[in-house]
Structure formats: structure tokens, C-alpha cells
Amino acid sequence: MTATIIDGKAFAAKVREQVAGHVSRLKEEHGITPGLAVVLVGEDPASQVYVRSKGKQTVEVGMNSYEHKLDAETSEADLLALIDQLNNDPSVHGILVQLPLPEHLDSDLVINAIDPAKDVDGFHISNVGLLGTGQKSMVPCTPLGCLMMLRDHHGSLSGMNAVVVGRSNIVGKPMAQLLLGDSCTVTIAHSRTKDLAEVVRRADIVVAAVGRPEMVPGDWIKEGATVIDVGINRIDAPEKGEGKTRLVGDVHFESAAKVAGAITPVPGGVGPMTIACLLANTVTACCRANGLAEPQGLTA
Numbered sequence: 001m002t003a004t005i006i007d008g009k010a011f012a013a014k015v016r017e018q019v020a021g022h023v024s025r026l027k028e029e030h031g032i033t034p035g036l037a038v039v040l041v042g043e044d045p046a047s048q049v050y051v052r053s054k055g056k057q058t059v060e061v062g063m064n065s066y067e068h069k070l071d072a073e074t075s076e077a078d079l080l081a082l083i084d085q086l087n088n089d090p091s092v093h094g095i096l097v098q099l100p101l102p103e104h105l106d107s108d109l110v111i112n113a114i115d116p117a118k119d120v121d122g123f124h125i126s127n128v129g130l131l132g133t134g135q136k137s138m139v140p141c142t143p144l145g146c147l148m149m150l151r152d153h154h155g156s157l158s159g160m161n162a163v164v165v166g167r168s169n170i171v172g173k174p175m176a177q178l179l180l181g182d183s184c185t186v187t188i189a190h191s192r193t194k195d196l197a198e199v200v201r202r203a204d205i206v207v208a209a210v211g212r213p214e215m216v217p218g219d220w221i222k223e224g225a226t227v228i229d230v231g232i233n234r235i236d237a238p239e240k241g242e243g244k245t246r247l248v249g250d251v252h253f254e255s256a257a258k259v260a261g262a263i264t265p266v267p268g269g270v271g272p273m274t275i276a277c278l279l280a281n282t283v284t285a286c287c288r289a290n291g292l293a294e295p296q297g298l299t300a
Ligand SMILES: NC(=O)C1=CN([C@@H]2O[C@H](COP(=O)(O)OP(=O)(O)OC[C@H]3O[C@@H](n4cnc5c(N)ncnc54)[C@H](OP(=O)(O)O)[C@@H]3O)[C@@H](O)[C@H]2O)C=CC1
Pocket: 142, 165, 166, 167, 168, 169, 170, 171, 172, 189, 190, 191, 192, 193, 196, 209, 210, 211, 212, 230, 231, 232, 233, 250, 270, 271, 274
């Protein structure tokens, strides 16, 4: 079998087009421009790349982008003061604090200081609780993007065996909640899981969110399974020249694509969908804040 490649880049472009449509409707009919504030603390080069990319795409769909770059030594009090200011700013509908934060800052405390209605990452404890109990919430962007691709590919996910490898609060756990919400039979695997290969072999849907380059080989994948590769790992690529690097996922793409029914590539899979869903969440937050009907098909 040769897997269908699920084109996250193309899918993300379609989501952004929908978002742009809602943004122009909000502007024309209501005089409202959705705004997204992104807070970056410190100079982590990878984070800087993502933040730039988020800002650019925010503007491209017609929204306002507010970037707050704080130096690595910023105190918790100063960061909390900024969040308070953004919480109270009616032109800001979404707030994202780029993670990871520097060591001296308590990320749980910081995230839980964000107004849950503006928490477009869906990381606030209120949103986590709402998602876990099946209530309307802000849904984390990466898992939401994965769910959109799975629904698009399969239609219904009901009754499918899904294995999520990774149990982080930002990817693994919310992904498992969303799959459960779509009536999958969900297994969450992690670093202590016994016989991981056997667990993954039972899956109709595999979501890999581990952070280990090409850890999941093709011979762990059941024939015809759908593989969603969340991993973003930059590794050395001496074949491209000295000092060069390339991006790989948590799945060994070449071997997995020979057995899977469908697979997302890295780059061009989950990553672009994450940013598209961030924009979608910002429009959703803006509609809710203004008591307007929210866009269909852009939330879980
Ligand atoms: N495409 C995108 O938009 C995004 C991509 N990412 C990428 O996704 C990956 C995961 O991110 P994140 O969830 O934040 O990572 P974390 O490091 O927070 O979590 C990794 C998870 O993988 C588990 N794990 C680690 N080693 C193994 C192993 N050998 N076998 C089984 N499980 C293992 C850990 O288990 P334990 O809990 O037991 O330690 C943990 O639950 C990274 O590559 C990251 O860059 C992340 C966010 C967005």
C-alpha cells in the first residue's frame, strides 16, 4: 500500500480562506476587526520563527496582530500586568503566550491569568475542564487541526481505535479528549507504556506527539491506518551540506507511508493547521465576545 498524503498546508490555506471570509463579514456588518495578541518572552530562535509566522498570517486574513516581545529576564509581575492589560483591552479577542517560558516563570500561573474567553490556545484550566466535560470551550489549536484533518479524511471516526502517543497538556491529552468526543476508542501511550509497538499496531488512527525524531517506524503501523505526525524535530542534515538541518516528524515517514492508508508529512502537515486553527479560534472568540453567531466548521 502507498499512503494518501494528507496535505495540511493546502488544508490550512482553505481554513484561512474561511477565516478571512468571517473577518470581512465582521468588519462590514459589525465594524469589528478581530485582534490577536502574541506574547513572546526571551529570544528562542524557533519561537521567534513561529511568532513571526503567526503575526504574518494574522494580518493576511485581515485581523489585527499585536506582538509583545519581552526580554528573557522579565519578572512574573510584569508579565502578569501585561496579561491583565490585554484581558481588559476590547480590541484584543485572542491572547497567546508562546511556550515554553523561561525557567523562572510559572507557566501554569501565567496561562491561568489569561481571560478564558480570550485563551485561543485552550490551555486555561477552565477550557481544559470544559473540553473534558463536553462543553463549549476554546479548543487547543494543534489537536483541533489534527481532528479537522481526520474528519475530512474519514467522515465519521466513530468506533475507530485511536492511539495517541504522548500525554502532554498541550497536545496528547486534549487530542485524546477530542477523539473520545468523536466516539473513538482511545488509548494514550507515553514513556512508561509497555510494548508500545504492540499498542500502536492495534490503532486505526495513530497520533504521534512525542518529540523524538522518527521514533515510530513503519512496522508499528497497521496496514491501512491513518497516521497523524505532530512531531517537529530539527535534525542535522550533512547530506545537504555542512551545518545544514532539516525538519522531521516523530514518525519515520518513508517506512510508514508504505503501510499506512493516509499520513501527514512534516513539514506541511500538522504545523500549518495549528496556525490556521489559532486564527479560527480568534474569530470564534471575537464572535462570542460580541454575542454574534460563531462560524460553523471552525470549532470542534
Ligand atoms: N505541529 C505543531 O503545531 C506542534 C508540534 N509540537 C511537537 O510535538 C511533539 C510533542 O510535543 P509536546 O506534546 O509539547 O511534548 P512533551 O515533551 O511535552 O511531551 C512528550 C510526550 O511524549 C512522551 N514520550 C517521550 N518519550 C517517549 C517514548 N520513548 N515513548 C513513548 N512516549 C514518549 C512523554 O511521556 P511522559 O509523559 O511519560 O514523559 C510525553 O508524554 C514535539 O516534537 C513538538 O515539537 C508541539 C506543539 C505543536
